[in-house]
Amino acid sequence: MSEASTTAAVQVTGVDKVFTAKRKPSVTALDSIDLTVAPGEFVSLIGPSGCGKSTLLRLIADLDTPSAGTLTVFGKTARQARIDQEYGIAFQQSGLLPWRTVAANIELPLELHGVNSAGRKKRSAELLALVGLGDFAESYPDQLSGGMQQRVAIARALAESPRLLLMDEPFGALDEMTRERMQTELVRITGETGAAVVFVTHSIPEAVFLSNRVVVMSPRPGRIRDILSITLPGTADRDEHLREDEAFFENVSRVRELLHGEAPVGIKPTAARGVENR
Numbered sequence: 403m404s405e406a407s408t409t410a411a412v413q414v415t416g417v418d419k420v421f422t423a424k425r426k427p428s429v430t431a432l433d434s435i436d437l438t439v440a441p442g443e444f445v446s447l448i449g450p451s452g453c454g455k456s457t458l459l460r461l462i463a464d465l466d467t468p469s470a471g472t473l474t475v476f477g478k479t480a481r482q483a484r485i486d487q488e489y490g491i492a493f494q495q496s497g498l499l500p501w502r503t504v505a506a507n508i509e510l511p512l513e514l515h516g517v518n519s520a521g522r523k524k525r526s527a528e529l530l531a532l533v534g535l536g537d538f539a540e541s542y543p544d545q546l547s548g549g550m551q552q553r554v555a556i557a558r559a560l561a562e563s564p565r566l567l568l569m570d571e572p573f574g575a576l577d578e579m580t581r582e583r584m585q586t587e588l589v590r591i592t593g594e595t596g597a598a599v600v601f602v603t604h605s606i607p608e609a610v611f612l613s614n615r616v617v618v619m620s621p622r623p624g625r626i627r628d629i630l631s632i633t634l635p636g637t638a639d640r641d642e643h644l645r646e647d648e649a650f651f652e653n654v655s656r657v658r659e660l661l662h663g664e665a666p667v668g669i670k671p672t673a674a675r676g677v678e679n680r
Protein backbone atom coordinates (compact mmCIF):
# COMPACT_ATOMS: atom_id res chain seq x y z
CA MET A 403 0.00 0.00 0.00
CA SER A 404 1.40 3.43 -0.86
CA GLU A 405 2.17 6.06 1.78
CA ALA A 406 -0.55 8.36 0.43
CA SER A 407 -3.31 5.78 0.78
CA THR A 408 -2.30 4.88 4.33
CA THR A 409 -2.70 8.49 5.46
CA ALA A 410 -6.39 8.82 4.55
CA ALA A 411 -8.63 9.27 7.59
CA VAL A 412 -11.02 6.72 6.08
CA GLN A 413 -10.49 4.54 3.03
CA VAL A 414 -13.39 2.39 1.88
CA THR A 415 -12.70 0.19 -1.14
CA GLY A 416 -15.23 -2.06 -2.89
CA VAL A 417 -17.28 -2.57 0.27
CA ASP A 418 -20.49 -4.61 0.20
CA LYS A 419 -22.73 -5.35 3.16
CA VAL A 420 -25.32 -8.09 2.89
CA PHE A 421 -27.54 -8.90 5.87
CA THR A 422 -28.72 -12.51 5.98
CA ALA A 423 -31.19 -14.12 8.37
CA LYS A 424 -32.85 -17.53 8.46
CA ARG A 425 -36.11 -17.78 6.47
CA LYS A 426 -35.77 -14.18 5.28
CA PRO A 427 -34.49 -12.82 1.97
CA SER A 428 -31.03 -11.30 2.30
CA VAL A 429 -30.73 -7.50 2.23
CA THR A 430 -27.92 -5.87 0.27
CA ALA A 431 -27.47 -2.74 2.38
CA LEU A 432 -24.30 -1.56 0.63
CA ASP A 433 -23.00 -2.37 -2.83
CA SER A 434 -19.50 -1.56 -4.13
CA ILE A 435 -18.83 1.44 -1.92
CA ASP A 436 -15.62 3.39 -2.60
CA LEU A 437 -14.93 6.44 -0.46
CA THR A 438 -11.84 8.28 0.76
CA VAL A 439 -12.01 10.85 3.55
CA ALA A 440 -8.91 13.01 3.94
CA PRO A 441 -7.51 14.02 7.34
CA GLY A 442 -9.42 17.07 8.60
CA GLU A 443 -12.10 16.73 5.94
CA PHE A 444 -15.83 16.99 6.77
CA VAL A 445 -17.88 14.52 4.72
CA SER A 446 -21.65 14.07 5.04
CA LEU A 447 -23.63 11.03 3.93
CA ILE A 448 -27.15 11.83 2.74
CA GLY A 449 -29.83 9.73 1.09
CA PRO A 450 -33.30 8.29 1.51
CA SER A 451 -34.20 6.17 4.50
CA GLY A 452 -32.71 2.69 4.24
CA CYS A 453 -29.95 3.56 1.75
CA GLY A 454 -27.26 2.31 4.13
CA LYS A 455 -25.85 5.49 5.70
CA SER A 456 -25.84 4.13 9.25
CA THR A 457 -24.57 0.77 8.05
CA LEU A 458 -21.57 2.45 6.40
CA LEU A 459 -20.84 4.44 9.55
CA ARG A 460 -21.13 1.29 11.67
CA LEU A 461 -18.63 -0.51 9.43
CA ILE A 462 -16.14 2.36 9.80
CA ALA A 463 -16.66 2.24 13.59
CA ASP A 464 -16.10 -1.54 13.62
CA LEU A 465 -19.58 -2.11 15.06
CA ASP A 466 -20.17 -4.50 12.15
CA THR A 467 -18.00 -6.08 9.43
CA PRO A 468 -18.21 -5.77 5.62
CA SER A 469 -19.31 -8.76 3.53
CA ALA A 470 -16.70 -7.82 0.91
CA GLY A 471 -14.09 -5.15 0.30
CA THR A 472 -11.65 -3.39 2.58
CA LEU A 473 -11.94 -0.53 5.01
CA THR A 474 -9.14 1.31 6.80
CA VAL A 475 -9.00 4.18 9.29
CA PHE A 476 -5.70 6.10 9.24
CA GLY A 477 -4.23 3.10 7.48
CA LYS A 478 -5.31 0.63 10.17
CA THR A 479 -8.03 -1.99 10.09
CA ALA A 480 -11.30 -0.72 11.60
CA ARG A 481 -10.72 -3.05 14.55
CA GLN A 482 -7.22 -1.75 15.24
CA ALA A 483 -8.44 1.85 14.87
CA ARG A 484 -11.14 1.14 17.48
CA ILE A 485 -8.59 -0.37 19.87
CA ASP A 486 -6.29 2.63 19.34
CA GLN A 487 -9.14 5.13 19.97
CA GLU A 488 -8.64 6.72 16.56
CA TYR A 489 -12.22 8.01 16.48
CA GLY A 490 -14.97 9.39 18.69
CA ILE A 491 -18.64 8.59 18.13
CA ALA A 492 -21.81 10.67 18.62
CA PHE A 493 -25.29 9.44 17.78
CA GLN A 494 -28.81 10.92 17.77
CA GLN A 495 -29.35 9.90 21.39
CA SER A 496 -26.62 11.50 23.46
CA GLY A 497 -26.11 8.26 25.42
CA LEU A 498 -25.06 10.11 28.59
CA LEU A 499 -25.19 8.23 31.88
CA PRO A 500 -27.88 9.96 33.98
CA TRP A 501 -26.25 9.13 37.32
CA ARG A 502 -22.94 10.76 36.42
CA THR A 503 -22.32 14.50 36.34
CA VAL A 504 -21.54 16.21 33.04
CA ALA A 505 -17.81 16.24 33.88
CA ALA A 506 -17.90 12.57 34.96
CA ASN A 507 -19.60 11.63 31.67
CA ILE A 508 -16.88 13.37 29.66
CA GLU A 509 -14.18 11.77 31.79
CA LEU A 510 -15.56 8.24 31.39
CA PRO A 511 -13.50 7.22 28.32
CA LEU A 512 -10.39 8.64 30.00
CA GLU A 513 -11.17 6.73 33.19
CA LEU A 514 -11.56 3.50 31.22
CA HIS A 515 -8.12 4.06 29.73
CA GLY A 516 -6.34 4.71 33.01
CA VAL A 517 -5.87 8.49 32.87
CA ASN A 518 -5.35 9.76 36.44
CA SER A 519 -7.83 12.02 38.22
CA ALA A 520 -5.87 15.25 37.73
CA GLY A 521 -5.42 14.54 34.01
CA ARG A 522 -9.12 13.74 33.61
CA LYS A 523 -10.25 16.91 35.36
CA LYS A 524 -7.93 19.07 33.28
CA ARG A 525 -9.17 17.51 30.04
CA SER A 526 -12.88 17.71 30.92
CA ALA A 527 -12.47 21.39 31.88
CA GLU A 528 -10.83 22.08 28.49
CA LEU A 529 -13.60 20.24 26.65
CA LEU A 530 -16.40 21.92 28.60
CA ALA A 531 -14.91 25.29 27.67
CA LEU A 532 -14.66 24.17 24.04
CA VAL A 533 -18.36 23.30 23.87
CA GLY A 534 -19.42 26.36 25.90
CA LEU A 535 -20.56 24.51 29.03
CA GLY A 536 -17.90 25.62 31.51
CA ASP A 537 -20.52 26.36 34.19
CA PHE A 538 -22.21 22.97 33.99
CA ALA A 539 -19.48 20.53 35.04
CA GLU A 540 -21.34 19.43 38.16
CA SER A 541 -24.83 19.35 36.59
CA TYR A 542 -26.56 16.09 35.72
CA PRO A 543 -27.69 15.34 32.15
CA ASP A 544 -31.41 15.67 32.94
CA GLN A 545 -30.78 19.24 34.14
CA LEU A 546 -29.63 20.19 30.63
CA SER A 547 -31.55 20.92 27.43
CA GLY A 548 -31.32 18.50 24.49
CA GLY A 549 -28.82 20.76 22.72
CA MET A 550 -26.65 21.01 25.81
CA GLN A 551 -26.73 17.23 26.26
CA GLN A 552 -25.63 16.82 22.67
CA ARG A 553 -22.73 19.23 23.28
CA VAL A 554 -21.69 17.07 26.24
CA ALA A 555 -21.82 14.00 23.99
CA ILE A 556 -19.58 15.78 21.46
CA ALA A 557 -17.17 16.76 24.25
CA ARG A 558 -17.06 13.12 25.37
CA ALA A 559 -16.41 11.98 21.79
CA LEU A 560 -13.47 14.41 21.68
CA ALA A 561 -12.07 13.36 25.07
CA GLU A 562 -9.17 11.37 23.70
CA SER A 563 -8.38 13.89 20.94
CA PRO A 564 -9.45 11.61 18.09
CA ARG A 565 -8.43 12.54 14.57
CA LEU A 566 -11.84 11.32 13.37
CA LEU A 567 -15.43 11.84 14.53
CA LEU A 568 -18.23 9.52 13.41
CA MET A 569 -21.64 11.17 13.84
CA ASP A 570 -25.04 9.63 13.06
CA GLU A 571 -27.75 12.33 13.01
CA PRO A 572 -26.43 13.88 16.21
CA PHE A 573 -28.78 16.87 15.88
CA GLY A 574 -31.77 14.93 14.53
CA ALA A 575 -33.80 15.25 17.74
CA LEU A 576 -33.23 18.98 18.21
CA ASP A 577 -35.51 21.87 17.25
CA GLU A 578 -34.51 23.83 14.16
CA MET A 579 -32.99 26.84 15.94
CA THR A 580 -30.92 24.72 18.31
CA ARG A 581 -29.90 22.54 15.43
CA GLU A 582 -28.54 25.48 13.44
CA ARG A 583 -26.66 26.75 16.49
CA MET A 584 -25.15 23.30 17.01
CA GLN A 585 -24.07 23.17 13.37
CA THR A 586 -22.26 26.49 13.77
CA GLU A 587 -20.60 25.18 16.93
CA LEU A 588 -19.56 21.95 15.29
CA VAL A 589 -17.92 23.84 12.43
CA ARG A 590 -15.96 25.88 15.00
CA ILE A 591 -15.03 22.84 17.12
CA THR A 592 -13.81 20.75 14.20
CA GLY A 593 -11.91 23.81 12.94
CA GLU A 594 -10.16 24.05 16.30
CA THR A 595 -9.47 20.33 16.72
CA GLY A 596 -8.66 19.55 13.07
CA ALA A 597 -10.63 16.29 13.30
CA ALA A 598 -12.04 14.68 10.17
CA VAL A 599 -15.78 13.97 10.37
CA VAL A 600 -18.11 11.46 8.72
CA PHE A 601 -21.61 12.79 9.38
CA VAL A 602 -24.93 11.08 8.61
CA THR A 603 -27.91 13.38 8.07
CA HIS A 604 -31.31 13.63 6.39
CA SER A 605 -31.10 17.40 6.09
CA ILE A 606 -29.75 18.90 2.88
CA PRO A 607 -29.02 22.37 4.36
CA GLU A 608 -27.25 20.74 7.30
CA ALA A 609 -25.05 18.67 4.98
CA VAL A 610 -24.21 21.73 2.87
CA PHE A 611 -23.48 24.01 5.82
CA LEU A 612 -21.12 21.54 7.50
CA SER A 613 -19.33 19.73 4.73
CA ASN A 614 -16.40 19.90 2.39
CA ARG A 615 -18.04 17.11 0.40
CA VAL A 616 -21.51 15.55 0.40
CA VAL A 617 -21.93 11.88 -0.51
CA VAL A 618 -25.36 11.29 -2.06
CA MET A 619 -26.54 7.69 -1.72
CA SER A 620 -29.32 5.74 -3.41
CA PRO A 621 -31.22 2.78 -1.93
CA ARG A 622 -31.71 -0.91 -2.62
CA PRO A 623 -28.96 -1.73 -2.93
CA GLY A 624 -27.22 1.18 -1.17
CA ARG A 625 -24.81 2.80 -3.60
CA ILE A 626 -23.01 6.10 -3.89
CA ARG A 627 -24.92 8.05 -6.52
CA ASP A 628 -22.56 11.01 -6.55
CA ILE A 629 -20.06 12.93 -4.44
CA LEU A 630 -20.40 16.68 -4.51
CA SER A 631 -17.70 19.16 -3.49
CA ILE A 632 -19.29 22.10 -1.68
CA THR A 633 -18.27 25.40 -3.25
CA LEU A 634 -18.37 27.58 -0.14
CA PRO A 635 -15.67 29.15 2.06
CA GLY A 636 -13.57 26.65 4.07
CA THR A 637 -15.59 25.10 6.88
CA ALA A 638 -13.68 27.08 9.54
CA ASP A 639 -14.90 30.34 7.92
CA ARG A 640 -18.60 29.46 7.86
CA ASP A 641 -21.02 31.34 10.09
CA GLU A 642 -24.73 32.14 10.39
CA HIS A 643 -24.61 34.71 7.56
CA LEU A 644 -23.75 31.96 5.12
CA ARG A 645 -27.27 30.54 5.44
CA GLU A 646 -28.62 33.64 3.66
CA ASP A 647 -25.98 33.57 0.95
CA GLU A 648 -26.88 32.82 -2.64
CA ALA A 649 -23.93 30.41 -2.91
CA PHE A 650 -25.43 28.43 -0.02
CA PHE A 651 -28.79 28.09 -1.82
CA GLU A 652 -27.00 27.07 -5.02
CA ASN A 653 -25.23 24.25 -3.19
CA VAL A 654 -28.48 23.16 -1.53
CA SER A 655 -30.10 22.99 -5.00
CA ARG A 656 -27.21 20.95 -6.40
CA VAL A 657 -27.52 18.36 -3.61
CA ARG A 658 -31.31 18.30 -3.93
CA GLU A 659 -31.14 17.68 -7.67
CA LEU A 660 -28.71 14.80 -7.20
CA LEU A 661 -30.76 13.32 -4.40
CA HIS A 662 -33.99 13.43 -6.35
CA GLY A 663 -32.40 12.77 -9.71
CA GLU A 664 -34.13 9.46 -10.35
CA ALA A 665 -37.56 10.43 -9.05
CA PRO A 666 -40.46 9.57 -11.36
CA VAL A 667 -42.21 12.62 -12.77
CA GLY A 668 -45.16 13.75 -10.64
CA ILE A 669 -44.10 11.98 -7.45
CA LYS A 670 -42.77 13.99 -4.55
CA PRO A 671 -39.71 12.05 -3.49
CA THR A 672 -39.32 13.88 -0.17
CA ALA A 673 -42.64 12.63 1.11
CA ALA A 674 -42.11 9.14 -0.26
CA ARG A 675 -38.64 8.71 1.11
CA GLY A 676 -38.56 10.69 4.30
CA VAL A 677 -35.83 13.09 3.22
CA GLU A 678 -36.12 16.60 4.60
CA ASN A 679 -36.31 19.23 1.96
CA ARG A 680 -36.03 22.53 3.69
Ligand SMILES: Nc1ncnc2c1ncn2[C@@H]1O[C@H](COP(=O)(O)OP(=O)(O)OP(=O)(O)O)[C@@H](O)[C@H]1O
Pocket residue numbers: 421422429430431449450451452453454455456457458624
Ligand atom coordinates in the same frame (compact mmCIF):
# COMPACT_ATOMS: atom_id res chain seq x y z
N1 LIG B 1 -28.96 -5.69 11.49
C1 LIG B 1 -29.65 -5.69 10.36
N2 LIG B 1 -30.23 -6.81 9.89
C2 LIG B 1 -30.92 -6.81 8.73
N3 LIG B 1 -31.06 -5.73 7.92
C3 LIG B 1 -30.50 -4.60 8.32
C4 LIG B 1 -29.77 -4.50 9.56
N4 LIG B 1 -29.32 -3.21 9.69
C5 LIG B 1 -29.76 -2.55 8.59
N5 LIG B 1 -30.45 -3.37 7.78
C6 LIG B 1 -31.07 -3.02 6.48
O1 LIG B 1 -30.05 -2.39 5.71
C7 LIG B 1 -30.58 -1.31 4.95
C8 LIG B 1 -29.82 -0.05 5.30
O2 LIG B 1 -30.11 0.34 6.65
P1 LIG B 1 -29.46 1.63 7.33
O3 LIG B 1 -29.98 1.71 8.73
O4 LIG B 1 -28.00 1.60 7.13
O5 LIG B 1 -30.09 2.80 6.44
P2 LIG B 1 -30.06 4.37 6.66
O6 LIG B 1 -29.76 4.97 5.34
O7 LIG B 1 -29.17 4.71 7.80
O8 LIG B 1 -31.58 4.64 7.06
P3 LIG B 1 -32.25 5.80 7.94
O9 LIG B 1 -32.01 7.06 7.17
O10 LIG B 1 -33.70 5.43 7.96
O11 LIG B 1 -31.61 5.78 9.28
C9 LIG B 1 -32.07 -1.25 5.30
O12 LIG B 1 -32.78 -1.93 4.29
C10 LIG B 1 -32.15 -1.97 6.62
O13 LIG B 1 -33.41 -2.58 6.78
